[in-house]
Structure formats: structure tokens, C-alpha cells
Amino acid sequence: AKTIAVPAVLASPGNSITLAVTIPLPKGYKLNEESPMTYLVETPEKSGILAPELSPAGEKIKSPKTQFKITVPLAKSAAAGEKLDLRLSLQTLICSEPSSLCRIRSLIWNVPITFSASGSTEPISLTDETK
Numbered sequence: 001a002k003t004i005a006v007p008a009v010l011a012s013p014g015n016s017i018t019l020a021v022t023i024p025l026p027k028g029y030k031l032n033e034e035s036p037m038t039y040l041v042e043t044p045e046k047s048g049i050l051a052p053e054l055s056p057a058g059e060k061i062k063s064p065k066t067q068f069k070i071t072v073p074l075a076k077s078a079a080a081g082e083k084l085d086l087r088l089s090l091q092t093l094i095c096s097e098p099s100s101l102c103r104i105r106s107l108i109w110n111v112p113i114t115f116s117a118s119g120s121t122e123p124i125s126l127t128d129e130t131k
Helices: none
Strands: 002-005 010-013 014-022 029-030 036-044 059-061 067-078 085-098 102-115 124-127
Touching: 014 085, 014 102, 036 067, 067 085, 102 124
Parallel strands: 002 102, 010 102, 014 124
Antiparallel strands: 014 067, 029 085, 036 059, 036 085, 085 102
């Protein structure tokens, strides 16, 4: 898996975090749209942060896309000044256009978040920089 350290993010306090994920595909590749993508959201440093409805086994995105949003519900509303390290693990199946040969591509983002009154309400943008 490729691990991506995201620069620290200031987020506005609230009861959820929204992640906007972009998966750039290598030239000549496409996502396998038949196969759901799976993702897992964790807070490795702290427990009890995420709402219980988030499955510890991961969630599925039924129709894979290269751009999508994930809303992460929090167990309780985050207050200004609180910090958390969020980890998003994503597994996709990418296939080469001509031969339809597919391979699994795993990405892990580590996102340090500080909640701040001046923080953004915009989704936190996650991408894989390598084309």
C-alpha cells in the first residue's frame, strides 16, 4: 500500500468530517466499475471518536469513481482546539485499458486534523500525487 502523509488540516468544529477523494489513474488505466471499492476510516491514536455506525470492517462504494466524497460521522461533536489523526485506507481495482488486466491498488492517507473556529467547512481534499 502507498501511504500518503497529508499536510495538517484546519477543520471547522462539528459532528462530521467530509473527505473529498480524488484517485488519479496511471495513463491507460481505468477503474474496474464492476468491483466495489472498499475503504476504512480509523483514528489510530484515539478510540471512541468515530460514530458507531461506521463499520470497523470497512465500508463499500458500490459504483467506483475516481472522485467521490466520504462523510465521516463523529461520536460526538468536535470542539475548537481538539485534534485527531484520521487514517483513510482505500482499496481499488484498476485495469489496463487494452488487456483488461486488473491489479489491486491500495492507498492510505494519514490526515492530521485540528478543529478550529477559523477552520474550513469545505471537504478535506485527498489525492494521490503520483500520476
